[in-house]
Amino acid sequence: MMHPSTYCLVLWTAMTATTMAQAPDSLDNPFRPVAADDTVSESKPDVVDEESPEQRMLALVHTEALPRFDRAEIFTLSMPDPFADDAMKRESGKDAFPVRPYGKNATVLKHKTLTGPSCDDLRKLWQELTFDRDGGAFCHRPVYGLRFYRGESLLFETTVCWECQNFYVPKFDRQKRTFSHRWHGFVNDVQAKALLTRLRSELPHPQL
Template identity: 25%
Template sequence: MQPMNHGHHHISSLPEIDAVDVLVLDDTMPEKAPSGVTGMYVYILGAADAPHVRVVGTQALHIATLWRRLPPGDEAACHEPPFGLRVHAGDIIALQASVCWMCSNIYGYRGSQQFDAGFDARSAEAQELLSLLEQVTHGLPRPAAY
């Protein structure tokens, strides 16, 4: 495992939000990413038509609170993200990222700034966030490996 926390401030400093799109990602996302996008960022930028649910109100605020509380951690060398988040603040997308609990890593964008971060996927906050995302996406198509 290698440390990957130089982007963790993008997690803890998420601004006030209005809604969260929870996306179910799969291995077709990289081929759908815009030309020139590389690395694990292809998952979130290739997810324009991914199955998703928009969460608003107290549940969206709870997702944002759990996101901000994700503790730093180390990440592994794999990445099989089942979920992505697209966080809305008014008419702008404040943050979008793919999250992998198996690898303990996050790859995304805060505005136009690319970031990556490791987090402690076994922490109570991370497990509660995963459980909530699974709950709100119940009924959406899942990748075969999930």
């Protein structure tokens, strides 16, 4: 089974080739070159964007551009304060779901698998979230874990917290050529409530 991080890098390579074929000044091209500004010093730019093209693409394929999947696994979760001394350790098991940025696990309460049209509905609800890449990085108390598959390949795995409005996505270190994970936020608006309502209808959470 292809590791989700490897899949994302392959997908990023393919999508980059398509993107670069677009007109460089197209507003639909998220990687279009920044227009030159002769008034800005090259040694001291006014704005520095620390997010690499690789990370922007990884964010896209896990948010607005999430690929189609034919199987989804929903998990209801319970997790103590991740910074408490008695927080769960990293050991994996059938009753644990990884919260990878913390290097810890949440307890799985229940699990349900979706296939067919339900996957398309869930994908649409996810893509319609109002994403905020810099939001929701202060805590994470997940109530749902999600895994999206195409065939036997795992496309995306994450945990979602509505208290802090965040979830995790892969992060690529260009210098080390390695993957880790980082938080990505969303706005707790009508779209977020619609996703939570759908998840609760598919698999009710005993703490909600």
